Amino acid sequence: MLLLRYTASPDAIAEHIPGHVDYLERHHGTGTFLASGQTVPAEDGGAIVARGVDRRRIAEIIAEDPFVRAGLAAYEIVTIDAARVHPDLAEPPAEGRTS
Secondary structure, eight states, rough: OEHHHHHHHHHHTTHHHHHHHHHHHHHHTSSSEEEEEEOOSGGGEEEEEEEOOHHHHHHHHTTTOHHHHHTTTEEOOOOOSSSSSGGOOOOOOOOOOOO
8 A cells, every 4th residue: 555645736736647646557457557547635745545566665666656756745664464365456567477
């Protein structure tokens, strides 16, 4: 689980939204991001459910986020050791496969 917290004004965030959306789409496309969206209230930030990569790689991925690159947001990485997983989520994404 990736928790995104804004550290800048909404106006500063707004100009980087298109790049952030491209970033999200790229990682959703690889299967690394399973779900993403804004928090409620939206001014706080957002959250992403990710899978199939280790902590080192996820740190590299979040460093690519335009919000982070511009110094407008920071992520908290919360690792979950899932005891139960829906069958649709059981297959790792291509990036995370070892075979």
